[in-house]
Amino acid sequence: MRTRRLASNLRDLRRTASQLPDAVVLMDQDEHVRWCNHAAETLLGIRLPEDRGVQLRQRLQASELAGWLRQGGEREPLHDTIAPGKPDSQISVSLLPFGRRQQVLLARDTSHVTRLEQMRRDFVANVSHELRTPLTVIHGYLELIDPEDAPALAPVLGEMRAQSKRMGQIVEDLLTLSRLETQHRVEDERVPMAPLLATLRKEAEAISQGRHTVTVEADAALDLLGSPKDLHSALSNLVSNAVRYTPAGGGITIGWRRDDDGGATYSVTDTGYGIPASHLARLTERFYRVSSSRSRGTGGTGLGLSIVKHVLNLHQARLSIDSEPGRGSTFACHFGPERVLPAGGSRDES
Ligand code: ADP
Numbered sequence: 001m002r003t004r005r006l007a008s009n010l011r012d013l014r015r016t017a018s019q020l021p022d023a024v025v026l027m028d029q030d031e032h033v034r035w036c037n038h039a040a041e042t043l044l045g046i047r048l049p050e051d052r053g054v055q056l057r058q059r060l061q062a063s064e065l066a067g068w069l070r071q072g073g074e075r076e077p078l079h080d081t082i083a084p085g086k087p088d089s090q091i092s093v094s095l096l097p098f099g100r101r102q103q104v105l106l107a108r109d110t111s112h113v114t115r116l117e118q119m120r121r122d123f124v125a126n127v128s129h130e131l132r133t134p135l136t137v138i139h140g141y142l143e144l145i146d147p148e149d150a151p152a153l154a155p156v157l158g159e160m161r162a163q164s165k166r167m168g169q170i171v172e173d174l175l176t177l178s179r180l181e182t183q184h185r186v187e188d189e190r191v192p193m194a195p196l197l198a199t200l201r202k203e204a205e206a207i208s209q210g211r212h213t214v215t216v217e218a219d220a221a222l223d224l225l226g227s228p229k230d231l232h233s234a235l236s237n238l239v240s241n242a243v244r245y246t247p248a249g250g251g252i253t254i255g256w257r258r259d260d261d262g263g264a265t266y267s268v269t270d271t272g273y274g275i276p277a278s279h280l281a282r283l284t285e286r287f288y289r290v291s292s293s294r295s296r297g298t299g300g301t302g303l304g305l306s307i308v309k310h311v312l313n314l315h316q317a318r319l320s321i322d323s324e325p326g327r328g329s330t331f332a333c334h335f336g337p338e339r340v341l342p343a344g345g346s347r348d349e350s
Pocket of ligand 1 (some may be wrong): 123133196241242245246270272273274275283287289291295299300301302303304305306331
């Protein structure tokens with residue numbers, strides 16, 4: 001009686017697992033397949049009973065998934081890889097230890113999420129592109145009107161020019177973000193840091209117009225390897241933020257130093273308004289602002305840190321933010337040893 005109940009429970013359990021929408025493969029510690037459900041058959045292309053006892057990485061040879069298993073997949077999940085059994089679909093895969101000397105591989109179809117992401121990216125890029133020309137025309141005509149011809153309208157004209165310039169900047173930033181999002185790698189070029197730091201200092205002084213002290217502390221005779229244009233844009237975004245969010249009389253320090261791991265850190269420290277800790281995690285989201293009025297008042301688009309994050313990702317670098325309200329902030333970019341070169345070599349050397 002008890003045996004029958006146990007057998008029936010086991011059958012129910014198997015039936016439920018076999019109908020799960022996610023792929024489940026039960027394996028021994030050497031990845032030999034012991035059992036899998038229907039979704040695993042569809043997504044991974046394995047079959048029972050034929051594939052029982054077969055090693056999964058052998059069975060899925062030549063797929064990215066097999067390479068991931070070979071490198072010890074249990075460490076980190078594999079995201080958005082092509083499903084070996086359904087090449088028009090993408091899956092996210094993870095590997096978990098299970099029972100004694102067993103492991104279970106879980107795979108989820110993420111195609112619809114990837115497609116939605118792509119649609120969102122295309123939509124934003126298309127809208128930005130479509131807005132670019134009309135905005136350029138409006139801006140051009142506004143520039144042509146001389147305020148002296150209509151003195152009563154002068155303040156309105158000034159506001160219209162400022163707003164059309166801001167819209168133009170938002171469109172340009174959105175287009176930059178779309179490009180960065182679709183890009184998977186950058187062309188590697190030597191980026192000489194000494195002249196770049198000098199340029200960043202000049203940019204800070206130009207935005208500040210003498211209201212802040214700007215200091216450069218460059219201890220490292222190191223250059224970077226990556227995209228000169230994108231790195232300049234990211235590093236100067238941090239400088240521009242530091243100036244814009246620091247009241248007159250404050251100080252901005254641009255730093256460049258060698259790290260113990262052979263990499264290097266670029267940092268911008270200000271003595272400005274600072275950011276409450278609760279905002280830090282969301283700061284690099286598009287249009288996320290601690291204070292909308294302060295951001296708009298200083299000509300911000302709300303996209304600067306998003307661009308910084310994407311550029312750093314493309315260079316396998318990391319952004320860290322340290323801030324205290326009322327005292328100031330430090331934004332630091334940590335570049336790994338593979339992105340750092342001794343300063344001064346020729347460009348081709350890289
Ligand atoms: P924005 O164009 O609004 O400056 P960003 O993406 O560059 O957009 O920054 C997002 C928000 O992060 C800003 O609106 C501001 O609230 C905050 N922020 C960025 N840098 C600083 C800084 N150095 N000091 C204080 N707040 C900052």
